[in-house]
Amino acid sequence: MRDLTVAVVGATGVVGQAMLAILEERAFPVKRIVPIASARSAGAEVTFGGASHVVQALAPGVFADVDVALFSAGSGPSRQWRPLAAEAGALVIDNSSAWRMDPDVPLVVPEVNLAAAATRPKGIIANPNCSTIQLVVALKPIHDVARIRRVVVATYQAISGAGRPAMEAFEAQRRRVASGDAARADEAAEPTLGGQLAGNLLMEWSRDAATGYQEEELKMVHETRKILGDEAIRVSPTAVRVPVLTGHSEAVSLELERPMEPEEARRLLAAAPGVEVVDDFEAGVYPEPIDCAGTDPVYVGRIRADLGHPGGLQLWVVSDNLRKGAALNAVQIAEGVLGTRR
Amino acid sequence: MRDLTVAVVGATGVVGQAMLAILEERAFPVKRIVPIASARSAGAEVTFGGASHVVQALAPGVFADVDVALFSAGSGPSRQWRPLAAEAGALVIDNSSAWRMDPDVPLVVPEVNLAAAATRPKGIIANPNCSTIQLVVALKPIHDVARIRRVVVATYQAISGAGRPAMEAFEAQRRRVASGDAARADEAAEPTLGGQLAGNLLMEWSRDAATGYQEEELKMVHETRKILGDEAIRVSPTAVRVPVLTGHSEAVSLELERPMEPEEARRLLAAAPGVEVVDDFEAGVYPEPIDCAGTDPVYVGRIRADLGHPGGLQLWVVSDNLRKGAALNAVQIAEGVLGTRR
Numbered sequence: 001m002r003d004l005t006v007a008v009v010g011a012t013g014v015v016g017q018a019m020l021a022i023l024e025e026r027a028f029p030v031k032r033i034v035p036i037a038s039a040r041s042a043g044a045e046v047t048f049g050g051a052s053h054v055v056q057a058l059a060p061g062v063f064a065d066v067d068v069a070l071f072s073a074g075s076g077p078s079r080q081w082r083p084l085a086a087e088a089g090a091l092v093i094d095n096s097s098a099w100r101m102d103p104d105v106p107l108v109v110p111e112v113n114l115a116a117a118a119t120r121p122k123g124i125i126a127n128p129n130c131s132t133i134q135l136v137v138a139l140k141p142i143h144d145v146a147r148i149r150r151v152v153v154a155t156y157q158a159i160s161g162a163g164r165p166a167m168e169a170f171e172a173q174r175r176r177v178a179s180g181d182a183a184r185a186d187e188a189a190e191p192t193l194g195g196q197l198a199g200n201l202l203m204e205w206s207r208d209a210a211t212g213y214q215e216e217e218l219k220m221v222h223e224t225r226k227i228l229g230d231e232a233i234r235v236s237p238t239a240v241r242v243p244v245l246t247g248h249s250e251a252v253s254l255e256l257e258r259p260m261e262p263e264e265a266r267r268l269l270a271a272a273p274g275v276e277v278v279d280d281f282e283a284g285v286y287p288e289p290i291d292c293a294g295t296d297p298v299y300v301g302r303i304r305a306d307l308g309h310p311g312g313l314q315l316w317v318v319s320d321n322l323r324k325g326a327a328l329n330a331v332q333i334a335e336g337v338l339g340t341r342r
Numbered sequence: 343m344r345d346l347t348v349a350v351v352g353a354t355g356v357v358g359q360a361m362l363a364i365l366e367e368r369a370f371p372v373k374r375i376v377p378i379a380s381a382r383s384a385g386a387e388v389t390f391g392g393a394s395h396v397v398q399a400l401a402p403g404v405f406a407d408v409d410v411a412l413f414s415a416g417s418g419p420s421r422q423w424r425p426l427a428a429e430a431g432a433l434v435i436d437n438s439s440a441w442r443m444d445p446d447v448p449l450v451v452p453e454v455n456l457a458a459a460a461t462r463p464k465g466i467i468a469n470p471n472c473s474t475i476q477l478v479v480a481l482k483p484i485h486d487v488a489r490i491r492r493v494v495v496a497t498y499q500a501i502s503g504a505g506r507p508a509m510e511a512f513e514a515q516r517r518r519v520a521s522g523d524a525a526r527a528d529e530a531a532e533p534t535l536g537g538q539l540a541g542n543l544l545m546e547w548s549r550d551a552a553t554g555y556q557e558e559e560l561k562m563v564h565e566t567r568k569i570l571g572d573e574a575i576r577v578s579p580t581a582v583r584v585p586v587l588t589g590h591s592e593a594v595s596l597e598l599e600r601p602m603e604p605e606e607a608r609r610l611l612a613a614a615p616g617v618e619v620v621d622d623f624e625a626g627v628y629p630e631p632i633d634c635a636g637t638d639p640v641y642v643g644r645i646r647a648d649l650g651h652p653g654g655l656q657l658w659v660v661s662d663n664l665r666k667g668a669a670l671n672a673v674q675i676a677e678g679v680l681g682t683r684r
Contacts, residue, residue, distance in 0.1 A: 154496035236650030308578030
């Protein structure tokens with residue numbers, strides 16, 4: 001297949017940078033890379049394929065001849081510029097929440113529902129939320145066999161999902177706390193974090209007053225159903241930010257239509273695409289976020305019978321939120337749709 | 343009532359130190375304080391009532407004339423020395439796990455089941471596990487009205503519960519990570535933590551191979567039932583250590599016999615002893631461990647209808663694991679049994 005012109009929108013952000021790195025790592029057939037960002041970052045340079053590339057501002061004409069546009073620039077730019085990219089004929093894969101629940105936009109995790117990407121009336125495929133992607137990769141093999149009826153999930157989410165300014169604010173907090181300079185941060189001085197995360201836990205996602213849930217939690221409810229294609233799945237979510245740089249972790253309890261023993265779940269998960277089982281309980285082996293950062297799989301451990309729900313299961317699911325939770329999944333969608341995986 | 347001779351066993355540890363501070367703060371009627379520790383710490387001095395007191399080694403005779411003995415010295419010393427203290431006529435309140443599930447030993451959280459402390463065939467009252475204490479204080483007012491059938495709980499536990507050497511190891515890790523000297527700790531060099539906790543999550547409690555659960559998780563299963571006096575309550579636990587110094591947090595989902603709206607739960611919790619509701623969702627107000635450390639209440643926030651289980655509830659429960667989770671609860675048991683609260 002011919003090589004492609006690939007635009008990365010948000011190329012200077014943490015996810016955009018991961019997209020560029022992953023396109024290289026996986027030898028995606030790039031003829032020309034078009035790094036794009038907001039006007040503020042235009043003119044900066046990014047590295048790809050051993051060369052520097054000047055970042056262009058989002059503007060009319062920027063998507064001319066672009067075959068694939070990977071968007072990771074937030075909901076505003078996605079809503080504004082996606083039509084231009086699609087009209088230019090590009091396959092648009094969007095990492096924002098702008099289009100995910102649009103019935104005319106497929107929401108895709110390749111290991112789970114690549115087929116849904118075949119029909120895209122708006123010329124766009126949505127990349128799911130980070131906490132949902134790793135969850136559904138772990139749920140899929142169990143759901144196929146035993147029909148998941150309910151998911152109780154408590155997250156332990158890393159800070160890198162909130163972007164580079166949040167990471168930098170967190171690292172500064174961490175240095176202050178470690179040096180004893182200040183045990184507490186001034187909340188108002190931490191707009192990117194919403195408070196002190198070093199030595200603490202936060203829940204600072206947007207809030208939906210009607211339900212009493214954070215948007216981050218509602219994404220796990222609705223996106224999980226859409227990706228697994230089963231509106232009957234009930235989800236009880238709690239989203240918590242922990243003082244970890246990269247690597248989301250999730251404590252998951254599953255209620256199943258047909259009871260399943262942990263051994264069967266372990267076999268199914270070990271054979272599932274994108275999953276790596278890390279689960280030697282007696283040896284104290286389970287997935288730790290620090291080990292998972294920088295790698296591709298969704299790691300599943302602590303696979304056990306649910307003491308509180310006979311026939312149910314409990315799992316511990318960890319993955320790199322920037323890679324499988326964002327950039328890697330977007331590139332995998334492109335590979336799947338275009339058949340470019342080498 | 344006459345003033346009392348009070349022994350604190352494990353007086354140099356983090357919980358023992360908190361016990362001494364709390365006895366003072368609450369003006370417990372102490373005539374004489376008897377700080378006790380292992381032979382290794384004997385001869386050290388601790389401060390109480392504005393004076394220094396030499397720490398005695400655990401030895402025969404040390405409990406002579408002692409009215410109340412607060413044990414926080416681990417299961418081994420508790421098993422070995424508790425008989426001596428009880429034979430000397432002391433009321434023994436033990437913070438170890440040694441006696442908690444013994445049917446002849448009451449397991450007491452004063453706000454929940456102080457009456458159980460009236461009968462103590464072995465002369466001992468057990469102080470529950472830290473993660474269980476804050477959980478049952480929050481569950482009690484809901485259970486009384488709506489009968490809790492199932493609890494799914496994922497913990498975010500602070501390091502101070504693991505003792506001072508673990509705290510010091512964690513603080514050293516945190517300094518190394520913050521300064522960029524080492525992103526990773528050598529696991530073998532961290533026997534008190536079991537690995538790297540700075541910037542990471544760990545599950546390093548003792549393991550029960552038969553169930554696939556950590557002992558810390560099984561404590562939440564069995565102690566919750568015993569304290570609430572209801573063997574029908576089913577518990578689905580996950581225990582996780584987070585890089586927080588003090589303050590355990592818990593994401594809790596409740597299934598109830600009789601459905602309950604969040605507003606009713608909020609009213610019941612606001613009126614419950616030992617609970618403080620911190621829950622202004624629209625203003626982004628919820629309990630954070632850093633705010634709760636050093637204080638007494640069990641804080642409950644994020645009180646909401648369970649999206650995944652109609653009629654159920656979800657809560658976020660935070661408390662100081664050294665105070666309500668250990669030292670404060672022990673002192674409150676003594677106050678309740680002896681009627682000494684001034």
